[in-house]
Amino acid sequence: MARPNEEVAAHLQEYADLISITGDEQFKARVYEKAARSVAGYPEDISKADVKTLRGIPNVGASIADKIVEYFHDGGTFAALEELRAKIPAGVRRMIEIPTLGPKRAMTLYEQLHVSSVEELSAAIDEGRLQGLKGFGARTEDNLRHGIELLHHAGDRLLVNAAMEVAENVVDALSTVDGCVRCTYAGSLRRMRETIGDVDVLAAAERSDALMAAFVGLPLVAEVIAHGAAKTSIRTATGLQVDLRVVPPSAWGAALQYFTGAKAHNIRTREIAVRHKLKLSEYGLFDAPTNTLIVSETEEEVYERLGLPWIPPPLREDRGEIEAALSGELPDLIQTKDLRGDLHTHTNLTDGVASLAEMVGAAARLGYAYLAITDHAPNLFMQRMSDEKMLAQREELRALAAEHPKLQLLHGTELNIDPDGEVDWPAGFLAGFDLCVASVHSHFNQSRKEMTRRFVRACENPHVNIIGHPTGRLIGRRQPYDVDLEVVYEAAARTGTALELNASPERLDLSAEHLIQARRHGVRFAINSDAHATTHLPNLRYGVGTAQRGWLTADEVINTWPLRKLRTFLNKSAS
Ligand code: DGT
Ligand code: CA
Ligand code: CA
Ligand code: ZN
Numbered sequence: 001m002a003r004p005n006e007e008v009a010a011h012l013q014e015y016a017d018l019i020s021i022t023g024d025e026q027f028k029a030r031v032y033e034k035a036a037r038s039v040a041g042y043p044e045d046i047s048k049a050d051v052k053t054l055r056g057i058p059n060v061g062a063s064i065a066d067k068i069v070e071y072f073h074d075g076g077t078f079a080a081l082e083e084l085r086a087k088i089p090a091g092v093r094r095m096i097e098i099p100t101l102g103p104k105r106a107m108t109l110y111e112q113l114h115v116s117s118v119e120e121l122s123a124a125i126d127e128g129r130l131q132g133l134k135g136f137g138a139r140t141e142d143n144l145r146h147g148i149e150l151l152h153h154a155g156d157r158l159l160v161n162a163a164m165e166v167a168e169n170v171v172d173a174l175s176t177v178d179g180c181v182r183c184t185y186a187g188s189l190r191r192m193r194e195t196i197g198d199v200d201v202l203a204a205a206e207r208s209d210a211l212m213a214a215f216v217g218l219p220l221v222a223e224v225i226a227h228g229a230a231k232t233s234i235r236t237a238t239g240l241q242v243d244l245r246v247v248p249p250s251a252w253g254a255a256l257q258y259f260t261g262a263k264a265h266n267i268r269t270r271e272i273a274v275r276h277k278l279k280l281s282e283y284g285l286f287d288a289p290t291n292t293l294i295v296s297e298t299e300e301e302v303y304e305r306l307g308l309p310w311i312p313p314p315l316r317e318d319r320g321e322i323e324a325a326l327s328g329e330l331p332d333l334i335q336t337k338d339l340r341g342d343l344h345t346h347t348n349l350t351d352g353v354a355s356l357a358e359m360v361g362a363a364a365r366l367g368y369a370y371l372a373i374t375d376h377a378p379n380l381f382m383q384r385m386s387d388e389k390m391l392a393q394r395e396e397l398r399a400l401a402a403e404h405p406k407l408q409l410l411h412g413t414e415l416n417i418d419p420d421g422e423v424d425w426p427a428g429f430l431a432g433f434d435l436c437v438a439s440v441h442s443h444f445n446q447s448r449k450e451m452t453r454r455f456v457r458a459c460e461n462p463h464v465n466i467i468g469h470p471t472g473r474l475i476g477r478r479q480p481y482d483v484d485l486e487v488v489y490e491a492a493a494r495t496g497t498a499l500e501l502n503a504s505p506e507r508l509d510l511s512a513e514h515l516i517q518a519r520r521h522g523v524r525f526a527i528n529s530d531a532h533a534t535t536h537l538p539n540l541r542y543g544v545g546t547a548q549r550g551w552l553t554a555d556e557v558i559n560t561w562p563l564r565k566l567r568t569f570l571n572k573s574a575s
Helices: 003-022 026-041 051-055 062-074 079-087 090-096 103-113 119-128 139-155 161-174 209-216 249-260 263-275 299-305 321-326 356-365 387-402 450-462 487-495 512-519 536-548 561-569
Strands: 181-183 201-206 221-227 232-235 241-247 277-280 285-289 293-294 369-374 410-414 435-439 499-500 525-528
Touching: 003 026, 003 062, 003 079, 003 090, 003 103, 003 181, 003 221, 026 062, 051 062, 062 079, 090 103, 090 119, 103 119, 119 139, 119 525, 139 277, 161 181, 161 201, 161 209, 161 450, 161 512, 161 536, 201 209, 201 249, 209 221, 209 232, 209 293, 232 369, 241 249, 249 263, 249 285, 249 299, 263 277, 263 321, 263 536, 285 299, 293 299, 321 450, 356 369, 356 387, 387 410, 487 499, 499 536, 525 536
Parallel strands: 201 241, 369 410, 410 435, 499 525
Antiparallel strands: 181 201, 221 232, 232 241, 277 285, 285 293
């Protein structure tokens, strides 16, 4: 993923938001929004690209290409954006990020009530000043309070992929410093949590000064918070804190174990040490009575002397992993290399930004054994799908197959589960697909009973193979649907329907906590990227991280299976 592309995309998106805030050019706002998505999904670094190359990016026309050139020329902004920024206070721009508010109503609040920040909005709600305001109904106040809460919650934690990009950048740079023996990231990132508070980097070296100096000199550093011999902390331009700790190579294992956490897991390991008359700290495992060092060089040694096998970091949350380790029942966790393919991807036939040939080419380069293309079905009206378009895509897919002998191409679709649990297209047409994902894309506010029935009926449909992003949550932005998941797990297991673990870092849905529950029912899972660009395909790693946190083994995940076994599973009525 090219960082400059992401940065330009963020600015184009901000420009789109500002246009839609200021008024009636909704069409123009959508043009910039589309361009932002294309730029973010474009696989080459565009910082040195000329206007002609830029115009070759889908959805990028002459005027947007000019703005991108201007952006790289003028130190990270363009005049049209600055003009709009000047008109609208930063606090109002922040208000648009409240998940339940939106640009139009943010502007209403600013113009009618002179509310120009999230804090002022909170106060206005408490004072009852929103009552009677046009476009703000009775339920609005509660929704807004909830939205503000979500915004604050998301504010201090970052999605795992954004933190990972920074961490890998830091680790790569520090690994080349003279005297660096080892370097890796620890903390919540090594445990693959879905959101990250701060990044903890650990390095082993006899002396720390060269590493600390290199760290504070990295281009991504915006501010040095603390600079010491054992620990240095910086903040990036996006506000992410990164801590670097340097330890002697002899203490590597103990330090890595300590700084990986989680805290609750560490408390358990220290208790076990105490029971063995030992003392465990970030410096090593010591004999308590004499204070002599026993082991500290590797994590494996530390766990072994505690009478435990090495425990994979995603399990280290004190959720039963200590007990499982003691009784020799740790799960054999799924690994990224176990995945043979991806079963939920989009092309520019609907809302993806890459062509069918580009998506297929990218999957072939990743060495996949199979790939399913699953563009949106017609009931998601804005995607303008038709039978003809779908069948034409199938022809094109079959033709591409000849070019990629090692990659099996599956033609699928992402259906929309309607409020009654029905899906797009009659059974005859559905039978023509190799597989169908089915997702909820509308009527999110049904009652728990209705929503549960809706999912159960979708599972009972003989053509539905995978339920896409089953809770619908967007991390930090949208709550899960109100649905009785235990009933859905039971239905999925009974009907041979897989539940998706959507690997998009904004979703990670099902979550690790849900996976732990679902697997008790014998549910099968599919870890899918839901890629809307070739650059999204590698997001599967975050799905696998979440799967590991959910204790999943490879055989529970259908896209680790060889194609023959997968095809049998997809043929629901026969099995
Ligand atoms: P985060 O940053 O909120 O996403 O979560 P972590 O787990 O990365 O937490 P962080 O950065 O505060 O600390 C990194 C690790 O260091 C943590 O997972 C365990 C260890 N650690 C930090 N403070 C303590 C402590 O007071 N006691 C123990 N036992 N371990 C600690
Ligand atoms: Ca941390
Ligand atoms: Ca930390
Ligand atoms: Zn999708």
